[in-house]
Amino acid sequence: MRGRAPAGTRRGVGPLWYEGSMATTPEPDPTAAPADGGLRERAEAHLRALAGDSARLREDQWTAIHALVADRRRALVVQRTGWGKSAVYFVATALLRAGGAGPTVIVSPLLALMRNQISAAERAGIRARTVNSANTTDWQAVYADVEAGLVDVLLVSPERLNNPEFRDRVLPELAAGAGLVVIDEAHCVSDWGHDFRPDYRRIRSLLLDLPDGVPVLATTATANERVTRDVAEQLRAGADRDETLVLRGPLDRESLHLSVVDLPEPTDRLAWLAEQLPRIPGSGIVYALTVAAAEETARFLAEQGMPVRSYTGQTDPDERRAAEDDLLGDRVKALVATSALGMGFDKPDLGFVVHLGAPSSPISYYQQVGRAGRGVERAEVVLLPGREDTRIWEYFASLSFPPEETVRRTIDALAQEGGPLSVARLETRVDLRRSRLEQMLKVLDVDGAVRRVRGGWEATGRAWSYDAERYEAVAKARETEQRAMLDYISLDACRMEFLRRQLDDPEATACGRCDNCTGRTWETGVDPGRRDAAAAHLDRPGVVVEPRRQWPTGMDTLGVSLSGRIKPELQAAPGRALGRFTDIGWGNELRALLAEDAPEAPVGDHVLQGLVRVLASWDWERRPVGAVAMPSLTRPRMINDLAGRLCSLGRLTPVGSLDYRSPEGPGPRRHNSAMRLAQVHGALVPGDGLAEAMADLQAATPGPVLLIDDHTDTGWSLTVGAAILRGLGAPAVLPLTLATTGG
Missing domain, CATH: 3.40.50.300 (P-loop containing nucleotide triphosphate hydrolases)
Known part of the structure; x- marks a missing residue:
């Protein structure tokens, strides 16, 4: 393996490796007899090729390399960023390949990380290739190069591990022929960790299929004792030999x-x-x-x-x-x-x-x-x-694993179908946003309850139990972390020591x-x-609200005969919101104004003037001539008053409002697109006199109308409302809301 040292060093930090500085350790005693048939000397030589002539292996680096190459063990390295974890697997790769082993398979979570790893490998003379969502056209050539022995390191994104073709055709061959398996950023394996990713749990399947004696290395800089124990235990999947070797080091960063x-x-x-x-x-x-x-x-x-x-x-x-x-x-x-x-x-x-x-x-x-x-x-x-x-933390915490009833409904829906269901069609049966539904399916896949196949997902029929105790414990662990972060903010002691203790650094x-x-x-x-x-x-108002242009898949399942593209003559035009709930400026005011426990009252002058400025800066093709209010069960006074005041200030005609078919409205808010659309499609109707008022307006002063609401989330209320108004003769409908969810 050939490589070149980096162009230079920085004062006080030693030679650079691509992960950061490589601190030196004392020179080995030149009079000592070589151990392990000169393995350390060869490892040091490979390191010098990677990091420069003055580089020396740390003792824990050597311990990990020896465990992987000489003992073919499974090891977990928990060391600070910049310590040189990547040097361990690149040096081990060079040694194993020189001994005739197959390529190293690195499971790597991010494209940016893969790019850096490939660049480092190239500098070291290691032939590295990758399989990820950004290079699909290269996959077949990469597989051919692996089979031909032309690849030393194959980087794989965790998502690929459950791609049906990759899982069924490529993965078994990789597992059978791998010389070393590396799990980078291994804290992602553990749902106790701060950055749990369900796709990482599929690594267990890879480990179970490995032939005996294939070494495994997991690395991370951010794992406390609980996460370390969990990852170490998962690394033992399929192994019948020693316990996982765990190497933890101090986590101070002196710079x-x-x-x-x-x-x-x-x-x-x-x-x-x-x-x-x-x-x-x-x-x-x-x-x-x-x-x-x-x-x-x-x-x-x-x-x-x-x-x-x-x-x-x-x-x-x-x-x-x-x-x-x-x-x-x-x-x-x-x-x-x-x-x-x-x-x-x-x-x-x-x-x-x-x-x-x-x-x-x-x-x-x-x-x-x-x-x-x-x-x-x-x-x-x-x-x-x-x-x-803390409000933003609460939002992300709400995306945790769903309650048992929702999970069971998902498994039952797949079982009853008798064949694959796409996520889009599953949305018509399970009230979860798509991102949360997909994450839940990945967890169930790892647990063996469902399986991803061509065309979607299917139930496996295997028994599955809802681990409520674990999910509750994980949620409590998250709450503990949040309290610790607040403690860090108000801390009057050493901040680095506090962070290191959170990571159980002894x-x-x-x-x-x-x-x-x-x-x-x-x-x-x-x-x-x-x-x-x-x-x-921060006081600058206005966020574009893009209109929906496509009906969700599978609406017929919910008794709604809508499919395909929304007809242009029924579409809303691009709308505007005063701001996002997540904005730094308007966000705080909008969250307080529209909170569940906020009083139902007209908006204040600051908010009203903000909307006036939104209207003044709106680059519409034609100025609106009238305004229609959306119905509301919680804020009817606010929305109707707002529509009236905007009409007065903007010299618009108040056309009226939409209404709900029944006093109950659309019912409890649904969270995914299909179910929310089914709700509002059956609930929204023209209000009393709206059809006549719209006809009179368009006869007298034809033009677009504003459709005014308090906030938009999925966008389907505004979409259905706009379609109704277009059907009543409005040439264009311009949605205008106080807030929009997102970001």
Whole structure:
């Protein structure tokens, strides 16, 4: 295996490996007799090819490599970011391949991480290929190269493990011929972990199919004792030999300087960012809790003249790659990102990580701040907590594993079908949002209750029990993590020691670097002009509400004869919302205004003037001539008053309102598209006199009408309402809501 050392080293941190600095250990005694037939010497030689002539294996690195290569064991390495976990599996790969073993299979969770791993392998002379959702056209060629022995490392996304073709045709051959299996970011295996991913649980099937003697390595930087025990136990699947070897090391990061800056108002936090980021050396990451917050913050910083880009799970893949390259090349000061930029992004000289809002877990926080300071002596880590953080945590907590009744209904629906059901058709039988339904199916697949096949999912008929005790315990563990994060924010002791203790690091001690240890804190005052600019930015109203253009699949199952594309003559036009519930600026006010326990009353002047500004900036093709109110069982006064006031201010004709067919309305709110559409399709009707008023309006002053509601979630109420109004003669319907869910 040939490779070249990195171009240089940084003062005080030693030679660089692609994961970060590789600290040196004392030279082995040159007079000692070689152990294991010179295995360590060959391992050291491979490491020098990877990381430079001065690199030496850490003792735990050597212990792991020896266990994998000489003893063919299963090992779990829990070490801090930048410690050199990837060096273990690349050196082990080189040694195993030299001995005639098959290729290493690495299960890797993110495309960014795969890109870095392939790049590192190439520098080391290791032939690496990948199979993931972004290179489907290359799969057959990759499989052929593996069979021909032309691949040393195959990186596989966990989602591929249950792709029917991959699972049934490719995976058995890989398992039979693998020389080493590596599970990167192994904390994702455990539902106790902060970043559990159901697809990772499928690794158990891979392990069960491995021939005896194939070594397995799992690596992570973020696992407490409970997660470590869980992962170690799962690694033993199919093994009949030794217990999993667990190697845990201290988790201090000597370059990180942790601080908390408590600024109560969003305007102050944005102004602080714009003022302080240019003063921090280097480039870095600003993390936000939601897509909306990341995009909003990036726009403000760009308006303030700072070169930044947003990076979220909704960013186009090519744009994400370009954004990563811009940060790596120091062409931007920062990426303003959600957790989509996390595991796998490697920039050794990242100078700072700032959080605009606190993650719900100190373990997750530790992982994200670990992006910084791998190859520099000092990196700033700043947390700017927000009052809205706990509400955002509550939302994500609501996406936990569904109750037993819902799970049973899903299994029964699949069993009764007698054949595969797509997720879209399953939605007509189970009231879960698609993302949550898919996640539940993945868990049930791992548990053996269902199976993914061509055409969808099917029940296996195997007995399955709902582990309520475990699910409840996991939920309580999440609540404990949230309380710990609040404790971190108000902490008056060492912050790094606190994070290390959350990860059960037995060597945790005061770092001597954080704000509490040193007494040095950030300036909290901001320039009044900058604060005014932030306030103006956050007060800027208006979010586009895209119309629905396609009816959900399988509506006939619910007795609704709608399918395919929504006819253009029935579609709504693109609408507007004053803001998102997740916005930094309008979000807090809208959440309070529309909370379940909020009083039912007309909106205040600030909200009304915000909607007026939305209307003033709306780039419609034709100005609306009238307004129609949506019906509401909880806020009829608010919506009807709002429609009337907007008509008065905008010189529009009040046309009337839609109504519900029965006093009960559509019934309890359904959460997925199909069931929500079935509800509102059968419930919405024109209100008294609406048809006549619409005909009179279009005869006198033909033009579009506004359709006014308090908020939109799935979008189907507005879609059905717009179709009714189009049927009554409206040439266009422009939805206008106070709030929209999302981001």
